[in-house]
Amino acid sequence: MKIGIDQLHLYSSHYYVDLKTLAVERGVDVDKFYRGIGQEQMAVPAPDEDVVTLGANAAQGLAAGGDLDDVELLLFATESGIDQSKAAGVFVHRLLGLSERCRTVELKQACYSGTAAVQLAVQYVARHPGKKALVIAADIARYELNSPGEATQGCGAAALVIAANPRLLCLEEEAGFYTEDVMDFWRPNYRSEALVDGKYSTLVYIRALEACWKQYEALSGRSLSDIDSFCYHIPFTKMAEKAHRKLCRSAGAALSASEMAAALDDSLKYSRRMGNCYTASMYVGLASLLEQSGRDLTGKRIGLFSYGSGCVGEFFSGIVQPGYQTMLQGALHQEMLRDRTELSYQQYEDIFNYRVPTDGGVYTFPEYRTGPYRLKGINGHKREYESLVESDESDSAG
Numbered sequence: 001m002k003i004g005i006d007q008l009h010l011y012s013s014h015y016y017v018d019l020k021t022l023a024v025e026r027g028v029d030v031d032k033f034y035r036g037i038g039q040e041q042m043a044v045p046a047p048d049e050d051v052v053t054l055g056a057n058a059a060q061g062l063a064a065g066g067d068l069d070d071v072e073l074l075l076f077a078t079e080s081g082i083d084q085s086k087a088a089g090v091f092v093h094r095l096l097g098l099s100e101r102c103r104t105v106e107l108k109q110a111c112y113s114g115t116a117a118v119q120l121a122v123q124y125v126a127r128h129p130g131k132k133a134l135v136i137a138a139d140i141a142r143y144e145l146n147s148p149g150e151a152t153q154g155c156g157a158a159a160l161v162i163a164a165n166p167r168l169l170c171l172e173e174e175a176g177f178y179t180e181d182v183m184d185f186w187r188p189n190y191r192s193e194a195l196v197d198g199k200y201s202t203l204v205y206i207r208a209l210e211a212c213w214k215q216y217e218a219l220s221g222r223s224l225s226d227i228d229s230f231c232y233h234i235p236f237t238k239m240a241e242k243a244h245r246k247l248c249r250s251a252g253a254a255l256s257a258s259e260m261a262a263a264l265d266d267s268l269k270y271s272r273r274m275g276n277c278y279t280a281s282m283y284v285g286l287a288s289l290l291e292q293s294g295r296d297l298t299g300k301r302i303g304l305f306s307y308g309s310g311c312v313g314e315f316f317s318g319i320v321q322p323g324y325q326t327m328l329q330g331a332l333h334q335e336m337l338r339d340r341t342e343l344s345y346q347q348y349e350d351i352f353n354y355r356v357p358t359d360g361g362v363y364t365f366p367e368y369r370t371g372p373y374r375l376k377g378i379n380g381h382k383r384e385y386e387s388l389v390e391s392d393e394s395d396s397a398g
């Protein structure tokens with residue numbers, strides 16, 4: 001039975017900072033960001049957005065189209081959770097109006113858990129072929145101001161419907177996966193910004209990639225030339241390029257600049273403007289590849305490498321399905337990115353320093369530009385979300 005990604009919708013904040021603004025403020029050459037790390041802009045979440053609203057906004061079009069009626073499993077992958085106990089997906093479940101017959105859970109392993117969710121969803125659909133699973137990967141990447149990671153911040157969400165006879169990408173069975181206990185990037189419960197051993201993290205990423213690829217190669221009998229396009233986890237676009245170069249070099253193939261561009265550029269276009277979206281990043285890359293490639297990718301094999309610090313990695317692959325073009329959301333995604341408001345440095349810093357109050361009082365948050373779902377306020381430590389699409393939607397923390 002064919003199982004895989006039937007639909008893929010993205011969402012990101014309506015605000016961004018151009019990295020030239022950050023470069024001026026930090027006194028560095030803008031080319032360090034534009035070329036050295038390969039990022040042009042970073043999406044900045046408004047104070048009334050969190051992973052619940054990012055995720056719900058990503059899935060909103062699917063819910064409105066009735067595509068979530070057969071969903072009995074909602075897996076919410078994030079490392080920017082809003083509660084130590086309640087799954088963010090439970091809030092999203094109500095906002096989207098999903099059936100109460102639904103298993104909902106939140107998954108965590110840094111950026112990898114989006115892929116863990118996809119693979120678990122595939123297993124679920126194998127057992128219940130008439131049903132669908134909704135995977136939401138949503139994150140807000142935050143590093144300390146004026147730290148090396150700052151320019152790689154971003155935010156966004158991917159909502160994926162996993163189903164039998166998928167219309168976008170049929171996932172193949174073979175996968176190489178790898179776990180190693182390392183401290184390359186982490187965020188203790190008491191911190192709102194990640195800690196990172198930046199250079200070390202890039203080395204562990206490559207080590208995990210090589211280990212995963214070796215397994216995948218042995219299990220599938222395929223070589224690099226059997227893969228038509230690659231999608232990597234994209235903490236910053238230069239990382240994906242470094243990873244691809246290393247993989248090709250290990251296989252004895254040296255890549256020219258134009259070969260590198262042909263292999264990866266389409267998958268990096270959205271990330272260059274959104275920044276790191278942690279769990280969602282590789283799926284942002286996949287959407288970018290499918291939507292931005294001028295070529296017909298029907299029948300092409302895409303190799304996917306997912307990496308989550310700490311660390312877990314996985315290399316797997318999928319075949320692009322006939323007619324996939326009709327399922328793409330490229331126009332909407334491009335409009336979303338085009339229609340954002342650029343922030344000044346001071347506006348960025350003010351938003352960065354904003355904290356949801358923690359004293360248990362009653363707060364209503366000012367309205368920023370968001371998608372149809374927003375965080376309206378907080379009352380007695382309960383987050384209250386509102387829908388701007390349905391006037392009869394009542395606020396509730398669930």
Ligand code: HMG
Pocket residue numbers: 029030031032033035036037079110111112148149150152184185196197198199201202205233234235236239276278307308309
């Ligand atoms: P840094 O140390 O400030 O940067 O931060 P740098 O000095 O190494 O410069 C970066 C590159 O820009 C270098 O190129 C410079 O030569 C170049 P490279 O040697 O790498 O090829 N450069 C210039 N190029 C053109 N014109 C110029 C110029 N100046 C310099 N004028 C670092 C880099 C990656 C350490 C930092 O951004 C960081 O800490 N990022 C966060 C960690 C990260 O993203 N790690 C990636 C792997 S781990 C991962 O992917 C998991 C993650 O997503 C989290 C999760 O799993 O949850 C992060």
